[in-house]
Amino acid sequence: MKLRRRSNLDEEDESINVSPLIDVVFILLIFFIVSATFVTLPGVDVTRPRVEKSTSLQKNSVLFALSEKNEIFHAGKSVQLNEVAPLITQAIKEREKPVVIQVDQWADATLLAKIVSAAKKVAPSVSLATLKNR
Amino acid sequence: MKRKPTIFQKEETEINVSPLIDMVFILLIFFIVATSFVNEVGITSSYKDSNSQTDSKRKPLSFNLPGSGQVLLDGSPIGLEGVAPKVRNSSIYEAPSVIIQVSGGAKAGLATQVMDQALLAGAKAVKLTAVSK
Numbered sequence A: 001m002k003l004r005r006r007s008n009l010d011e012e013d014e015s016i017n018v019s020p021l022i023d024v025v026f027i028l029l030i031f032f033i034v035s036a037t038f039v040t041l042p043g044v045d046v047t048r049p050r051v052e053k054s055t056s057l058q059k060n061s062v063l064f065a066l067s068e069k070n071e072i073f074h075a076g077k078s079v080q081l082n083e084v085a086p087l088i089t090q091a092i093k094e095r096e097k098p099v100v101i102q103v104d105q106w107a108d109a110t111l112l113a114k115i116v117s118a119a120k121k122v123a124p125s126v127s128l129a130t131l132k133n134r
Numbered sequence B: 001m002k003r004k005p006t007i008f009q010k011e012e013t014e015i016n017v018s019p020l021i022d023m024v025f026i027l028l029i030f031f032i033v034a035t036s037f038v039n040e041v042g043i044t045s046s047y048k049d050s051n052s053q054t055d056s057k058r059k060p061l062s063f064n065l066p067g068s069g070q071v072l073l074d075g076s077p078i079g080l081e082g083v084a085p086k087v088r089n090s091s092i093y094e095a096p097s098v099i100i101q102v103s104g105g106a107k108a109g110l111a112t113q114v115m116d117q118a119l120l121a122g123a124k125a126v127k128l129t130a131v132s133k
Helices: A002-009 A019-035 A081-091 A109-122 B018-034 B050-055 B080-089 B108-120
Strands: A062-066 A072-074 A077-079 A099-103 A126-130 B041-044 B061-065 B071-073 B076-078 B097-102 B125-130
Touching (some): A019 B018, A062 A109, A072 A081, A077 A081, A081 A109, A109 B097, B061 B108, B080 B108, B108 B125
Parallel strands (some): A099 A126, B097 B125
Antiparallel strands (some): B071 B076
16 A cells, blocks of 8 residues: 555654644634623623513623612622713723613612613613523 | 754654644633623613704603503503503604603613513614603
8 A cells, every 4th residue: 555655664753744733723713812802791690671572782792780789780890870981981992882781670770771871871872681582 | 054954854844833732722722711702682772862852743652660560651551561552553654762761669670671562562762761759
């Protein structure tokens, strides 16, 4: 056989060809670099309201959470209502991002309305996170 | 030159790629771990600012959400199921704007569901406002 004879000749550099491996790994790497959005989660669990018509929201967004005890969370910390607008302004300084509010079903709606109107002044769009359909 | 390729190994001069692979793997693992796929679904309340709402001749539909958990339209209670028909039947010419006025004690879940029903019925814009008592 041709291959056998060749491998007998250079038996010293019998090594696995790693170039396809590197290719695949590079492709994976580039995929993950591009898709890395570094979203900072609010860090609190909320019971999302169940709705009929929900659409998929943009993945790269500024997240806020309104908990059952009417506390506003952003990036793992509790924040006050008047801090919401400056936080958004800072977050979307470099790139326009929508604001998503994870609201608890049993939170106070007036506070939600205040957050939405505060966010609406500075953000391009404001969405409320809900449960997935079915 | 010190490193003169000898006759014996001139066929085997190649770059050692193992450190490269190591580094790339470390980067890969870092990005896999650091990527957080946030998959949120939800509703988007779209409305223009209040000053541009005046050019619409039609008055926006205004739902009231008192603390008792009812849904009121012009003072009369309609259920959550009543929201969509009201929005749908309010005008045959253009999609209405909807304002949801929430009072203290109203639950955000109900407000979200009313918003959803209004959007489902084809409301052009839904605005959430807080009513101070």
